Amino acid sequence: MASATGVLVHLCGREEWFRARDRGGIDPEPPGSEFIHLSAPEQVHLPANRLYRGRDDLVLLRIDPALLDSPVRWEPGVATDPDSMLFPHLYGPLPVSAVVGVTAYPPGPDGTFGPVSGAAT
Numbered sequence: 180m181a182s183a184t185g186v187l188v189h190l191c192g193r194e195e196w197f198r199a200r201d202r203g204g205i206d207p208e209p210p211g212s213e214f215i216h217l218s219a220p221e222q223v224h225l226p227a228n229r230l231y232r233g234r235d236d237l238v239l240l241r242i243d244p245a246l247l248d249s250p251v252r253w254e255p256g257v258a259t260d261p262d263s264m265l266f267p268h269l270y271g272p273l274p275v276s277a278v279v280g281v282t283a284y285p286p287g288p289d290g291t292f293g294p295v296s297g298a299a300t
Contacts, residue, residue, distance in 0.1 A: 186279075187217045187251070187267050188295070189240040190227055196238050196281060205273040214268035217242065217251065223284075224292045225260055233290035240273075241280035248274065 189205070199205045207215050218226060223239065231237055244251055249271025256266045286292050 185244070186220060187242045187244055188220050188223050189215065189217050189242060189273060190223055190231070190237055190284065191240065192234070193236045193238055196240065199273075200275055204275050207269075207272070214252075214270045215273050217267040217269055219267065220295045222264065222266065222294075224294045225256070225264075226266075227284065227292035229257070229259070231292070233286055235285055237284040237292075239282050239284045239295065240278045241282070242273070242277050243279045244277075246274070246277035246279070247271075 191199075191205070195205070205215060207213060216226065220239075227237065247269060249269055251267045251269050253265040254268050256264055260266075284292065284295070
C-alpha cells in the first residue's frame with residue numbers, strides 16, 4: 180500500500196523538528212516504542228484532530244519513503260478511524276535526510292485540522 184502521492188508525512192511540533200534537525204533524526208517515542216507514526220497526506224487530519232486539536236505549532240514533515248533506512252508497514256489505526264484504513268508505521272528512526280519538505284499545519288478557527296493534499300505538503 181502507498182499514499183496517493185507516494186509521499187508520507189509525520190506530524191510534530193516546531194520545537195520537536197528543530198531538535199530533530201540538531202540530532203539528525205527522530206527516534207520512536209515513547210522510549211521502548213517500536214515505530215514512528217506516519218500518515219498519508221490525505222489521512223493526517225485524523226490523528227491531528229484526535230491528538231493535537233487546537234495546537235498552533237504543528238508542522239508536517241514530508242518524507243520520501245525511498246530515503247528511509249528502516250521498513251514502513253501499513254497497519255490499522257484506532258477503532259474510530261474509517262473501516263479498513265491503514266496507516267504507515269516506520270520501524271526505526273526517521274533520518275532528517277529523508278525529510279524533503281516541511282510546512283506549517285495550523286488548525287482552523289474552530290481548532291480542527293483539515294485534510295491535506297499531497298501537493299500541499
